[in-house]
Amino acid sequence: MGNEQNYFRKERLPYIWCPGCGNGTVLSCATKAIGTMDWDQNKIVAVSGIGCSSRSTGYLDFNTLHTLHGRALPFATGVKMANPELNVVVFTGDGDCTAIGGNHFMNDSRRNIDLTVILFNTNIYGMTGGQYSPTTPVGYRATTAQYGNIEPPFDIVNLAIGAGATFVARTTVANPKELQSMIELGLRNKGFSLIEVVANCHEQFGRINDMKKPVEVIQWIRNQVVSIEDAKSLSAEELQSKVVTGVFRNEPRPEYVETYDRTIMSAALKQG
Amino acid sequence: MSESLFLQGNEACAVASIRAGLRFYGGYPITPSSEVAEVCSVELPKIGGRFIQMEDEIASIATIIGASLAGAKSMTATSGPGFSLMQEALGYAIIAEIPIVVVNVQRGGPSTGHPTGCAQGDLMQARWGTHGDHPIISIYPESVSEVYYETIRAFNLAEKYRQPVVFLMDEILAHMRESIPLHDNIEIVERKKYNVDPKDYKPYAIENDVPTMADFGAGYRFHVTGLYHDETGFPDVSGKRIQSTIDRLHRKIENNLNDICKWEEVQTNDAEILFLAVGPQARAVKMAVKTLRARGVKAGLFRPITVWPFPEERFTQLAAKAKTLVVTEMNKGQMASEVRKYKTPNLKIHSITKVDSKMISPDEIIEQIEGVC
Known part of the structure; x- marks a missing residue:
């Protein structure tokens, strides 16, 4: 504990993010969680795609890899497979991970490769100017959905569970304590872990939906939060407009690279 | 005693990549390249390397860039449609300076085209496929034996210059079987290690x-x-x-x-009709040159093995001495357009092209130039 200050490249601060942005909170929780892991700082790799969330890697004093839009996961997969000693954490967003990178998200969930994915869900494409994303709720506006979004949003948690991820959790930036403990659980899971963080983008999502202040978007998020326990007593219809938080799955199964080495590599070595 | 291998081009590429130090392969199945992946999936785990079949070609190239950054010599292999999908990440490897080898076993295009057809339609995609101004190294061998040795050279150049290398093959090279004489002294370039604070x-x-x-x-x-x-x-x-x-x-x-450019010359010293061809198409040109020489025609061949950067200096020297340049290629004239940049005013350029999924035969070549010489 207490290493988190050493995990920042202080000379790179302040953040590129807008005042009031929740991304800093996520990063702070992530570094605190990593600090509990007793990992050699030189053996930590942070990988990101493109977008606001993906700028996280630049601030972290690890081996950091800022990749292409949607491709953080396949880059991370290569890093992990080339050197499984490395601990790999992925920072991504709703557009990056579930639209352009959706195929990789499904397949790495299925493989159960040991990556911890922290997904900043802001319900919008922030960096490109507020276009609707796969998690923009129906009826909400975006710069490319001026008449209101008609596409039903992804339930990212169910997506990950359906695809086979072994640790799946969701919380919000309004609950940093829970966020930190969820990330920690994700890091400890030897396999594919997804932590979805519902976060405020007041500048892009908020402004166009009559919630200009950070606190208004955070309050909007808060109003939707229902814990996984409380959700049990709600109907499917009632749950549609809710953000259910909690740990949805924590069921380890054999990790991909370990399985590769134990089965394929040992069989190949025997064959010679 | 010198040993030899008898392999198809795709197998030769895979075996040579392991000889060059390959430790990670990420790829997606596509005709006519799939045997490269199949051999790597069998051979890599035997030497402690790892293989993964990714969900698409974008993921394939992304994963080998990640693996290369983590220290493993890495490769992927694909064909035209997959190579198109890889272009964005190819640019990433160029600007971030990550050594990788990308094999593109060409087939008929555009689009799905003719998966088992012979074509050389990706010469310009290899050069300019990714956006923005960038240099590229691209190698295109003519025989299975050359596939073996040039694959090793592709890895060496990638490591030495921290630069992706596009290794061009085609359907002919991929599935043709030939012997490969094995040499003892093969140079393998390892990545430079840092030792500063x-x-x-x-x-x-x-x-x-x-x-x-x-x-x-x-x-x-x-x-x-x-x-x-x-x-x-x-x-x-x-x-x-x-x-x-x-x-x-x-x-x-x-x-x-x-260091990077490499080419072969056949009877270029006094060549008045200078042929230019790449890949296995050049072998048909060699036969045509032989026939023409027997008829007293001063024909010769210039064959870039490093296609990009184009070996411009030597080509310009030869082109200055020739009367006619005959560019023979299985596309609509991609290389013929390129060399117009380097031609002298008096040089006539004759372009022989074909896109019917078959190689241009020596007879067809001779027939086509009879009116020229």
């Missing part, structure tokens, strides 16, 4: 235009991005920095043309 480490500090980058996990924590960056690796979009970075990326190739 991590505090002073700058991944893109430049010596002879080529940075010496540490592997992830080796104790040097640094940042890699596809944005324009300074020598620390962090984004820097000042005009001066952009200009100097893009200039240097070109310079590291242009200042080493003697």
